[in-house]
Every structure is written in structure tokens, then in C-alpha cells.
Amino acid sequence: xxxxxERRFPGPLEVPAPxxxxxxxxxxxxxxxxxxxxxxxxxxxxxxxDGMHRPDIEYPFDTIVHEAYMMSVSAVVSRIxxxxxxxxxxxxxxxxxxxxxxxPFAAEGESERRMPIFVRRAGHYFENWSQLNxxxxxxxxxxxxxxxxIEIPELPTLEDDSVVLSGRGFSTGYVxxxxxxxxxxNIFLAYQxxxxxxxxxxxxxxxxxxFVRATLRGLSxxxxxxxTSGVELxxxxxxxxxxxxxRKALDLGLGARLRAPAAPDTIIEQxxxxxxxxxxxxxxxxxxxxxFYVSAGTGLFHNxxxxxxxxxxxxxxxxxxxxxxxxxxxxxxxxxEILRERDHLTAEYRALLPTPEDQVAFDESLELARxxxxxxxxxxxxIEHRHHTIFWNKMRALxxxxxxxxxxxxxxxxxxLNRWEVGQVLFDTANSWAQTSPGRGRHWxxxxxxxxxxxxxxxxxxxxxxxxxVPKAIGGVxxxxxxxxxxxxxxxxxxxxxxxxQLRGIAASGGVAEGPAxxxxxxxxxxxxxxGDILVCPSTAPAWAPVFGKVRATVSDVGGVMCHAAxxxxxxxxxxxxxxxxxxxxxxxxxxxxxxxxEGTVTLLARAGSH
Amino acid sequence: xxxxxxxxxxxxVSLDEIGGKARGLGRLLEQSLEVPPGFVVTTGAxxxxxxxxxxxxxxxxxxxxxxxxxxxxxxADDALRLLEGAELESSEIDVAYRRLPGGPSVPVAIRSxxxxxxxxxxSFAGAQDTHLSITxxxxxxxxxxxxxxxxxxxxxxxxxxxxxxxxxxxxxxVVVQRMVAAEAAGVMFSLxxxxxxxxxxxxxxxxxxxxxxxxxxxxxxxxxVDKVTLEIRSRVISVKPFADxxxxxxxxxxxxxxxRAEMSSLADDEVLALARVAKAAERQMDRAIDMxxxxxxxxSGRRHLYLLQARPETVWSNTPxxxxxxxxxxxxxxxxMSRIAFGMRQNTNRHPxxxx
Numbered sequence: 001x002x003x004x005x006e007r008r009f010p011g012p013l014e015v016p017a018p019x020x021x022x023x024x025x026x027x028x029x030x031x032x033x034x035x036x037x038x039x040x041x042x043x044x045x046x047x048x049x050d051g052m053h054r055p056d057i058e059y060p061f062d063t064i065v066h067e068a069y070m071m072s073v074s075a076v077v078s079r080i081x082x083x084x085x086x087x088x089x090x091x092x093x094x095x096x097x098x099x100x101x102x103x104p105f106a107a108e109g110e111s112e113r114r115m116p117i118f119v120r121r122a123g124h125y126f127e128n129w130s131q132l133n134x135x136x137x138x139x140x141x142x143x144x145x146x147x148x149x150i151e152i153p154e155l156p157t158l159e160d161d162s163v164v165l166s167g168r169g170f171s172t173g174y175v176x177x178x179x180x181x182x183x184x185x186n187i188f189l190a191y192q193x194x195x196x197x198x199x200x201x202x203x204x205x206x207x208x209x210x211f212v213r214a215t216l217r218g219l220s221x222x223x224x225x226x227x228t229s230g231v232e233l234x235x236x237x238x239x240x241x242x243x244x245x246x247r248k249a250l251d252l253g254l255g256a257r258l259r260a261p262a263a264p265d266t267i268i269e270q271x272x273x274x275x276x277x278x279x280x281x282x283x284x285x286x287x288x289x290x291x292f293y294v295s296a297g298t299g300l301f302h303n304x305x306x307x308x309x310x311x312x313x314x315x316x317x318x319x320x321x322x323x324x325x326x327x328x329x330x331x332x333x334x335x336x337e338i339l340r341e342r343d344h345l346t347a348e349y350r351a352l353l354p355t356p357e358d359q360v361a362f363d364e365s366l367e368l369a370r371x372x373x374x375x376x377x378x379x380x381x382x383i384e385h386r387h388h389t390i391f392w393n394k395m396r397a398l399x400x401x402x403x404x405x406x407x408x409x410x411x412x413x414x415x416x417l418n419r420w421e422v423g424q425v426l427f428d429t430a431n432s433w434a435q436t437s438p439g440r441g442r443h444w445x446x447x448x449x450x451x452x453x454x455x456x457x458x459x460x461x462x463x464x465x466x467x468x469x470v471p472k473a474i475g476g477v478x479x480x481x482x483x484x485x486x487x488x489x490x491x492x493x494x495x496x497x498x499x500x501x502q503l504r505g506i507a508a509s510g511g512v513a514e515g516p517a518x519x520x521x522x523x524x525x526x527x528x529x530x531x532g533d534i535l536v537c538p539s540t541a542p543a544w545a546p547v548f549g550k551v552r553a554t555v556s557d558v559g560g561v562m563c564h565a566a567x568x569x570x571x572x573x574x575x576x577x578x579x580x581x582x583x584x585x586x587x588x589x590x591x592x593x594x595x596x597x598x599e600g601t602v603t604l605l606a607r608a609g610s611h
Numbered sequence: 612x613x614x615x616x617x618x619x620x621x622x623x624v625s626l627d628e629i630g631g632k633a634r635g636l637g638r639l640l641e642q643s644l645e646v647p648p649g650f651v652v653t654t655g656a657x658x659x660x661x662x663x664x665x666x667x668x669x670x671x672x673x674x675x676x677x678x679x680x681x682x683x684x685x686x687a688d689d690a691l692r693l694l695e696g697a698e699l700e701s702s703e704i705d706v707a708y709r710r711l712p713g714g715p716s717v718p719v720a721i722r723s724x725x726x727x728x729x730x731x732x733x734s735f736a737g738a739q740d741t742h743l744s745i746t747x748x749x750x751x752x753x754x755x756x757x758x759x760x761x762x763x764x765x766x767x768x769x770x771x772x773x774x775x776x777x778x779x780x781x782x783x784x785v786v787v788q789r790m791v792a793a794e795a796a797g798v799m800f801s802l803x804x805x806x807x808x809x810x811x812x813x814x815x816x817x818x819x820x821x822x823x824x825x826x827x828x829x830x831x832x833x834x835x836v837d838k839v840t841l842e843i844r845s846r847v848i849s850v851k852p853f854a855d856x857x858x859x860x861x862x863x864x865x866x867x868x869x870x871r872a873e874m875s876s877l878a879d880d881e882v883l884a885l886a887r888v889a890k891a892a893e894r895q896m897d898r899a900i901d902m903x904x905x906x907x908x909x910x911s912g913r914r915h916l917y918l919l920q921a922r923p924e925t926v927w928s929n930t931p932x933x934x935x936x937x938x939x940x941x942x943x944x945x946x947x948m949s950r951i952a953f954g955m956r957q958n959t960n961r962h963p964x965x966x967x
């Protein structure tokens with residue numbers, strides 16, 4: 001690091017469009033793009049690719065999700081809680097990938113000025129956490145029920161009599177436009193709520209980490225995480241429901257029938273033929289709402305389907321559990337054991353602290369971290385999974401209406417338009433319906449056709465992990481959650497050769513494992529994972545839970561000690577090295593790798609085909 | 612009071628009689644931890660011998676000279692000559708030596724056990740004598756006298772002066788133990804000696820006898836082990852160009868080939884076995900400790916674990932650990948909040964430079 005060569009990443013405007021992706025900028029709103037207008041400010045910041053949340057190229061419509069969450073989290077930090085020592089985060093899209101940057105304070109001493117305000121406001125939330133969390137859940141239930149009620153009407157040739165007889169006064173075309181507006185409002189409100197408690201939950205976690213850094217320096221991150229683990233999390237409930245269904249199938253002697261070589265829906269129909277089968281199907285239906293409203297991916301993208309949409313994912317998991325039960329294996333999540341270990345560790349570390357004051361500080365920090373722990377998982381289940389499963393299905397229904405109006409060819413096409421353009425194409429749909437006139441179908445189709453090409457070209461491009469200036473220090477709550485540290489930055493800057501055979505990342509779950517790598521770039525590739533594979537992915541999603549029963553270890557490009565994958569790996573006892581920055585690009589499926597979850601290293605032992 | 616005590620009898624005898632080293636070893640034996648068999652020659656033996664030979668007055672006069680113009684080294688040389696000129700006759704010592712397992716001329720290690728050495732708060736590490744691989748009862752007695760004479764080295768004299776201790780009241784006990792021809796040896800601390808982190812056990816190790824490590828002649832391998840989970844948290848394997856070994860009854864420095872020099876001197880399970888011992892011993896003694904250890908021939912094979920020394924750790928832990936419940940008020944949100952605010956100030960003010 002004593003090199004005289006200037007350490008910096010390419011400037012945002014220096015990165016060319018990949019061949020075939022020229023004009024990609026037209027897919028996104030101008031405020032999402034790096035610009036000449038703001039070039040000086042933008043190139044002074046450190047921008048990192050958020051591959052953790054946005055591993056794929058941004059579909060023009062799907063940016064609605066990060067627009068909603070980046071606006072929300074930044075306001076929580078900068079305008080609502082006035083978090084000291086932390087900044088808002090700015091977001092930009094470059095070559096179809098989302099980059100984030102911490103925005104520094106404009107004025108010296110701003111952090112200190114915020115302190116009393118933050119202490120008062122955050123103090124109120126921590127003081128009333130349980131009540132506020134209950135209120136939060138009630139708000140989310142209401143929001144989800146509002147969302148569910150949004151009707152996406154088909155446009156009739158002639159309105160029904162009831163429209164007239166009830167004196168409704170507006171057309172179904174208007175209802176369709178209103179539906180879209182309500183959907184947009186609803187998802188923006190969902191993200192306003194998303195960070196209401198979450199940011200403070202991160203603060204409480206960092207407080208515990210700070211305490212430990214001062215007193216028990218050598219404590220591993222995994223052990224630290226274990227001190228707050230084991231709380232009965234909604235996050236695990238869907239997986240638990242699958243285990244219960246597997247056990248019930250075993251008890252009812254339905255194993256062979258569940259494994260019939262047919263689609264789940266067909267098997268369900270066959271099961272309904274007799275009492276035992278009906279009993280099991282009733283249990284399945286009971287479990288579905290809400291526990292099957294989990295995305296097979298992160299929930300953040302329209303093309304990730306949820307269990308409720310496609311039963312094949314939970315079905316494979318149920319039969320997998322059934323196999324294990326029949327072999328006499330124990331499939332229960334070792335909840336009691338996790339809690340016992342947690343309490344044992346807590347008592348031992350506490351006793352090691354030299355003074356009673358340290359012990360009280362330990363108790364306080366731990367108590368606060370445990371208080372907030374359930375919310376860290378709950379927000380994800382309520383919003384990314386339940387809410388978004390419904391949201392994306394409503395959007396698909398809207399797309400169907402546009403296709404029915406012959407303005408697009410297929411449902412998927414709609415997501416190649418950004419959220420403002422979707423408003424336009426829907427107006428074109430409702431308006432051309434009302435005016436019984438032709439719409440601009442050829443215009444919309446040509447946009448989509450070109451954008452499909454652009455997306456393919458962007459997808460083939462290897463993204464820059466970071467852009468702009470190398471920061472002096474990384475300290476924000478957000479970048480910490482993303483696992484971005486000075487070490488990861490060094491790793492990204494390291495010459496190719498240095499990182500050829502060994503990758504460094506965050507030791508997120510202990511243990512060492514060797515095996516063949518399996519690159520999984522998206523949730524649609526989950527099915528390729530074989531028993532004993534090492535999962536290598538851009539980032540992991542909690543609903544991949546069934547996969548964790550198969551893999552030996554997990555490696556990711558982006559992620560930290562407290563991300564969902566890390567929690568799952570620790571609970572399943574799998575080594576995990578996260579936040580390597582480059583694993584999916586340097587490792588290939590079939591490569592033999594060793595994952596050391598204690599040291600945070602991934603070693604390439606042999607290339608695919610050479611062993 | 613007998614002049615010779617078996618180490619197993621030493622856990623409750625006053626420091627004044629047997630010194631810190633012997634009592635530390637006695638405490639280890641009390642916990643059923645393995646210590647090479649041995650005995651201690653008490654301060655009573657020293658005092659009686661000094662009196663019988665009329666040395667007290669002569670030493671007094673020598674030391675008085677050192678207050679004047681004569682260099683400490685001259686005084687020390689004269690004291691050594693004086694004491695070594697007289698024979699120590701003791702059938703008690705000869706009987707204890709012959710009783711040691713390993714035959715009538717078993718090699719032993721002879722170490723001073725000073726009454727203020729190894730006391731919590733004043734670690735006088737290595738300032739006194741150690742004689743290795745001594746064989747035969749006559750030689751054993753001669754080296755016991757040499758240990759006694761080490762009370763009057765320049766370092767020991769000035770050390771006592773600095774602490775305002777009286778030379779006259781001073782005495783030395785001596786520990787005699789069967790020699791362990793170590794394959795590997797080192798020290799360990801029941802905390803991280805660099806940060807004071809009480810959750811990390813630190814083990815340092817080198818090939819052969821531990822002297823080269825204690826003296827700083829070799830950079831040891833270094834391991835950190837989490838005291839609670841007993842995971843090895845870090846390993847730094849150093850190049851150890853030589854090992855001190857017993858060759859033909861003498862300690863000699865043996866060069867290691869480069870492949871061997873770069874190998875770890877301990878296997879992981881040995882590191883963990885050591886850490887378990889440190890954890891248990893700390894719990895028994897209710898304070899942070901440091902220990903010297905050796906792996907050598909014994910009941911479990913060529914790498915049997917022996918503890919050579921245990922004493923209170925002196926840098927980080929001048930107070931015993933409290934296991935009592937705190938009297939300060941229960942955890943509360945408001946005090947947690949001020950802690951968070953404090954932490955944020957620290958974080959905000961922390962601007963680690965990336966360029967060094």
C-alpha cells in the first residue's frame with residue numbers, strides 16, 4: 001500500500017458502454033444516471049456496486065424497488081433520525097448496475113450537532129421498541145391488505161349494468177389507471193416503513209460490535225452473532241412449515257404419492273381422491289397463507305417467483321425432507337440447542353469481563369441487540385417476501401391488460417419499461433380503450449425489442465466493483481451492512497495475479513469445507529445445486545433455505561456477517577465466506593475450492609476438468 | 612519444618628518458605644495438572660546453611676561496599692565465590708533426588724523459587740537462575756548453592772533496592788524437577804497480552820526447550836484460542852532456525868533445516884489441549900495467569916504435556932476477576948443510548964489512513 005501509483009477506481013463517466021449496449025441510458029430515469037451536470041461531485045465520491053441486493057442488470061421497471069428504498073433509508077438517516085457520523089447514500093445506475101455512495105456531511109461538526117437530536121429520537125424508539133414493533137406489524141398487515149384489495153380490472157367492450165345502476169360515475173379504464181397509481185404509492189409506503197425500525201436495529205447491532213471491539217477484541221464475528229441468535233424468527237417459519245408437511249406426509253403414508261413424477265398441481269388433485277390425501281392437502285392450504293408468500297429469490301425482482309406461484313420449489317424441499325425423515329435423520333432446526341449455546345456463551349464471556357461496569361455495558365448492549373434481532377428478519381418476511389409477492393403478481397396482471405390491448409406482445413415486456421413509461425403505456429391502454437382508437441403498439445414494442453438486446457449485452461459485461469475515489473475510511477451503517485470494508489476495497493484494487501488462487505472475504509460462518517464450486521447467479525439456477533456443492537453466488541437469498549441442506553459451504557460476492565445468508569449458514573453449521581467481491585467471476589462451476597469460514601479465505605485448489 | 616518438600620505438598624505452604632515457583636507448581640498439582648516430578652528445597656534450608664557457615668555477616672559487609680564505590684558486579688562475583696566455596700551437605704536432598712522416577716542419576720532441572728518472584732504485581736521473570744540437565748546428587752547440591760548465590764547478582768540486588776526490600780530478610784527456595792527433554796516448549800497466557808482481551812488465550816511455542824523463546828532468541832509460533840468456544844482464532848507460524856535440545860546430557864543449540872524451521876511447532880490439537888489447561892488453571896486460580904509448558908517424553912508418548920511454571924499474569928490483571936453480580940443498576944435503555952452516542956463519537960473521530 002506504499003505504492004506511488006494513485007489508488008482509484010475508474011471515474012463514473014470513464015466507463016464505456018459494452019458493445020451492443022449503446023444507448024442503455026434511455027432505459028432509466030435521468031436522476032438515476034451519472035451526468036456531466038454533476039460530474040465533479042459524483043467523481044469525488046466512492047461508489048460501490050450493490051451486487052448484494054442487485055446482482056442482475058436492472059430491469060427498467062424493477063428500479064422502482066431501489067428508488068423506493070434508497071429514498072427511504074436516506075431520509076431516515078439524514079432527515080428523520082439525524083444519525084450522527086452517518087450520511088445519506090446516493091444511488092446511480094451505470095451499465096445497468098446499481099452503484100451506491102455515502103454522501104459526506106457538507107458542514108464540519110454536523111455530526112456533533114446531530115447527536116442530541118439523535119439521542120432523543122432514537123432513545124424514544126429503543127425505549128418503546130416492543131410497542132413500536134407491534135404497531136409496525138399492524139401497519140404492514142394493513143398495507144398488505146390494501147395491496148391485496150387493489151383490483152386490476154379487464155377492460156370490457158361495454159361496461160356492466162352495475163356501473164350505471166350503482167351510480168359509480170367512473171369507467172373501468174380509470175380503475176386501471178388508479179390501480180397502477182395505488183400500486184406505486186403502496187410500494188413506496190412499504191419502503192418508508194421498511195427502514196422505520198431497521199436502521200435503528202443496525203445501530204443497536206453496531207453498538208454491540210463496538211463494545212466487543214473495545215473489550216473482547218478477539219471474539220470472532222460468528223461467535224458475536226451467536227450471542228444474538230436463536231430468537232424464533234419468522235424468517236425460518238416457511239422452512240419449518242415444509243418440514244411439518246414432510247412429517248405429516250410420512251405419518252399419513254403419502255411418501256410415494258408425493259414423489260409421483262408429475263407437476264405438484266396434478267399430484268394435489270390426485271391426493272384429493274381420498275381422506276388421507278385430503279387431510280394433507282388441507283394442511284398444505286393452511287400453510288400457504290402467508291408462509292408460501294416467500295420469494296425463491298430476494299423478492300426484489302419481478303422475475304423471481306414465490307412458492308405460492310410455483311409449488312415446484314417447496315415441493316422439492318418437502319420431498320427432500322421426506323427422504324431425510326425416512327432415513328431417520330433429524331430435520332428440526334436445533335432451536336433449543338441454539339438457545340442453550342447462546343446462553344452458555346453469554347454467561348462465559350460475561351464472566352471474563354474484568355469489571356462490573358463492563359458486565360453491565362455488555363448486558364445493555366446485548367439486550368438491545370437481542371431486542372432488535374427479530375425485526376431484522378421480520379421486515380424481510382413482511383416486505384420483500386409477502387408484500388412483493390403480491391405486488392409483482394398485481395404488476396403481471398397489469399401487464400396482461402396491456403397485452404390484451406395489443407400494445408405489448410407478452411407479460412414480460414412490461415418490465416422493460418421504467419415506472420414512468422409504464423404509466424404512459426397504461427394510459428395508452430385505458431385511453432385507446434375509451435377512445436376506441438389505435439394506441440402506439442409499434443412504439444412500445446420497438447422499445448422493448450431494443451432493450452432486450454441492451455440487457456443481454458450488459459449482462460455479458462463484467463461490472464466494475466467500484467467507481468471513483470478510494471475513501472480514507474468506511475464507517476457508514478449502510479456500507480457496514482453491505483460488508484464493504486477497507487479490506488474489501490484493497491481486494492478490489494489488488495492486481496489480478498494476487499487474487500488468482502485465493503480470495504479473501506468476510507469470515508461469516510466458521511468451519512472449513514472443500515468441494516466442487518457451483519456458480520448460481522440467480523434464483524432460477526437454484527435447481528442446479530447438487531449435494532456437496534460449494535455454493536458460489538453474487539449474494540444469497542433467505543428463501544434459498546432448502547439449498548442450505550445440500551451445500552457444504554457458501555461463498556458470495558457481496559454480504560456481511562449479519563446478512564441473511566450468514567445467519568442461515570451459522571444456523572445450519574455451514575462455513576461461509578461472504579463479500580469476496582469477485583468470487584462469481586474468478587471461480588467457475590466445477591472448480592475444486594476450499595472455503596475457510598474461520599479465516600475468510602477461499603482457495604482455488606483445482607480448475608474444473610483438471611482434477 | 613522439613614528442609615525438603617515434595618511439590619505435591621506445596622500448594623498451601625507459605626510463600627516465605629518455598630517461593631512463588633514452587634507454590635505455583637503445587638497449585639497445578641492440586642488441580643491434577645501434570646508437572647514433572649520434583650521437590651523444593653525450602654528457604655529454611657538456605658537460612659540454616661547461611662547461618663551455619665557464618666555467611667550472613669560477610670554478605671552484609673559485601674553489600675555495604677556496593678553502596679559505595681565498588682561496582683555491583685564485583686560484589687556479585689565475591690558473593691558467588693564465597694557461597695560456592697562452601698559445600699552443601701544434606702541427606703534430605705540426596706534422598707529426595709534419589710526418589711525421583713528415572714533412576715538414581717536422573718537428569719533434573721534446578722530453578723530458583725524466590726519469595727518475591729512470581730508474586731502478582733511484580734513478575735521478576737527470568738532474573739534468577741535455571742540450570743538444566745543436571746545429573747548426580749553432588750551436582751544437584753552444587754547447583755542448589757548456585758541458585759542461592761543468584762540472590763546476589765547485580766540485577767537481584769538492584770531489584771530489591773528499587774522495591775526497598777531488605778537483603779537480610781531475603782531468602783531463596785530452589786525447585787528440583789525431573790528434566791523434560793522437550794520436543795516443543797513455550798509459554799501461554801490466559802488472555803491476549805497485547806490487548807488485554809480476556810477472551811483470548813495466547814500460546815507461544817518453539818521447537819525444543821523453551822529457553823530460546825523466553826530469552827527472545829527465537830520468534831515463536833503464536834496461536835490465539837477463543838477461551839469460550841476453544842476455536843483457534845489465529846496462527847502465526849514463524850521461521851525458527853534452531854532448537855535447544857539435550858545432546859549427550861548438555862543443552863545445545865541445534866540448527867533446523869529450512870523446511871523444518873518453517874513448520875508449526877504444535878499441532879492444532881496440542882494448541883487446544885494447552886488452551887484447555889490455561890482455561891482450567893485460570894478458573895481455579897481465579898485470575899489471569901501465564902504458564903510455561905513443554906511437550907516431552909511421558910506417559911502419552913513423545914509429546915506428553917507438562918507444565919513447568921504458572922504464575923499470575925501481571926500486566927493486565929492486578930485485580931482478581933470478579934464473578935460477583937454487579938452492584939451497579941440493571942441495564943437500561945437510557946444508559947445504552949449514551950453508550951451508543953459515545954460509540955458514534957468514537958467512530959466519527961476515527962479516520963484510519965489507508966496509506967501508511
